[in-house]
Amino acid sequence: MEFPILRQSQPVALLPTHGPQHRLSKSHRKHPNYSVLRIVRCAAEAVKTQAVKTQVASRVASTWKSSFRERYSLGRHVGSGSYGVVHVCTDEETRQKYAVKILPKVRNKQQPQKTMKKLEREVTLMARVSRQSTGITSLIDVHEDKNYVYIVMGLNEGGDLEQLLETYGPFSERATATVMYECLKIISVCHSNGVLLGDIKPANFMLRQRYRDPLKALESERLGEGFLSAIDFGCSQAVGPAPLARRTGTPVYMSPETFRREYHLEADLWSLGMMMYQLIAGRFPFWASVEQCRTRSLEEVMKAVIMEDIPVDYGPWLSVSSEGLSLMQGLLTRDPTQRLTAVEALEHPWFQRHFGGSAGDGQAPASGGRNNIVPLMPASPRGTSSEAGVLRSKSAV
Numbered sequence: 001m002e003f004p005i006l007r008q009s010q011p012v013a014l015l016p017t018h019g020p021q022h023r024l025s026k027s028h029r030k031h032p033n034y035s036v037l038r039i040v041r042c043a044a045e046a047v048k049t050q051a052v053k054t055q056v057a058s059r060v061a062s063t064w065k066s067s068f069r070e071r072y073s074l075g076r077h078v079g080s081g082s083y084g085v086v087h088v089c090t091d092e093e094t095r096q097k098y099a100v101k102i103l104p105k106v107r108n109k110q111q112p113q114k115t116m117k118k119l120e121r122e123v124t125l126m127a128r129v130s131r132q133s134t135g136i137t138s139l140i141d142v143h144e145d146k147n148y149v150y151i152v153m154g155l156n157e158g159g160d161l162e163q164l165l166e167t168y169g170p171f172s173e174r175a176t177a178t179v180m181y182e183c184l185k186i187i188s189v190c191h192s193n194g195v196l197l198g199d200i201k202p203a204n205f206m207l208r209q210r211y212r213d214p215l216k217a218l219e220s221e222r223l224g225e226g227f228l229s230a231i232d233f234g235c236s237q238a239v240g241p242a243p244l245a246r247r248t249g250t251p252v253y254m255s256p257e258t259f260r261r262e263y264h265l266e267a268d269l270w271s272l273g274m275m276m277y278q279l280i281a282g283r284f285p286f287w288a289s290v291e292q293c294r295t296r297s298l299e300e301v302m303k304a305v306i307m308e309d310i311p312v313d314y315g316p317w318l319s320v321s322s323e324g325l326s327l328m329q330g331l332l333t334r335d336p337t338q339r340l341t342a343v344e345a346l347e348h349p350w351f352q353r354h355f356g357g358s359a360g361d362g363q364a365p366a367s368g369g370r371n372n373i374v375p376l377m378p379a380s381p382r383g384t385s386s387e388a389g390v391l392r393s394k395s396a397v
């Protein structure tokens, strides 16, 4: 990975990072960069001890650029995750807009070296695969200063699939097929490069453009190559012959073997099966509402994932085609050796049923031609994504 060293710039801190002033007042909450202020404050609290300060400072002399503020101006906030905040940023030279994920180098209770290793892994694995698929958010460059790492990447303007679910409700079978086909292509590129995505869920796939009616757009399947973009490589891992043991991801999407701490690439296909179930049914197999999911302990989720039936005798499942049902069940197969791989799933008759010849010969569902889908151009600002809850909350357990 080549990220040349540039000279060090000012850190992003907008407030004193120590002393009583760093507590945020009400007026700070109204500040347009409130989210940045928050992570500045959190990091400031975490770097109190001299030992930690020294460890963090030593990381600045890395291979990452240290000039984010010189090159980019920070724009509106577009999302937050467990650790990072994401803003639009503009390259001052080219005026091109990107997204920047700003991640603190020090997280509460986590060893700074461990955090840095995690950040380096996220960037390395994203770099490994992002140039190989239009369906993976492109990695532009990486910067760091004393307290933060800045991952500059392609800007996705159409919201994530979880936001679509929350706004429009469950997807039609056809819209689900369009999404699933694109996701499988992305997964197959990652897997052929030995990269486990590790946190597959609707919140981690975004529409690159905004559409007036996104579900109609997905149903029309005339969106073109790379309309969907995978984000968040924070849980990704390089996979070799030895099984992985570290449980990472979002519990309700984790595979049975991930809970058993002995898993390979197939774990991603289970998560995708869970996502397919959710897109079609608007709920998870084990609990009816998001609220019910939230109240479950990790042990309860694990028990359900390992043992409970996956019901298909109600509501939308009664009208889903037998091919759709078969794909979902092929992904949600508890024995990973019997589970469909990404390549096998791409050849599943369900895609033939929906897209005719185009899916079977390895092409995307029809792109180009008559296009009655109107992206909203230029993209107007959108609200921030919802955050909390078991659907989004991620754990490394």
Ligand SMILES: Nc1ncnc2c1ncn2[C@@H]1O[C@H](COP(=O)(O)OP(=O)(O)OP(=O)(O)O)[C@@H](O)[C@H]1O
Residues within 6 Å of the ligand: 078, 079, 080, 081, 082, 083, 084, 085, 086, 099, 101, 137, 153, 154, 155, 156, 157, 160, 203, 231, 232, 233, 234, 385, 392, 393, 394
């Ligand atoms: N490239 C992008 N373009 C536009 N918005 C983005 C982009 N990447 C992330 N976002 C927004 O920011 C949110 C948080 O990003 P992301 O999930 O990568 O952060 P994270 O801290 O790793 O979160 P998580 O809790 O899932 O680990 C996303 O849900 C999405 O709404």
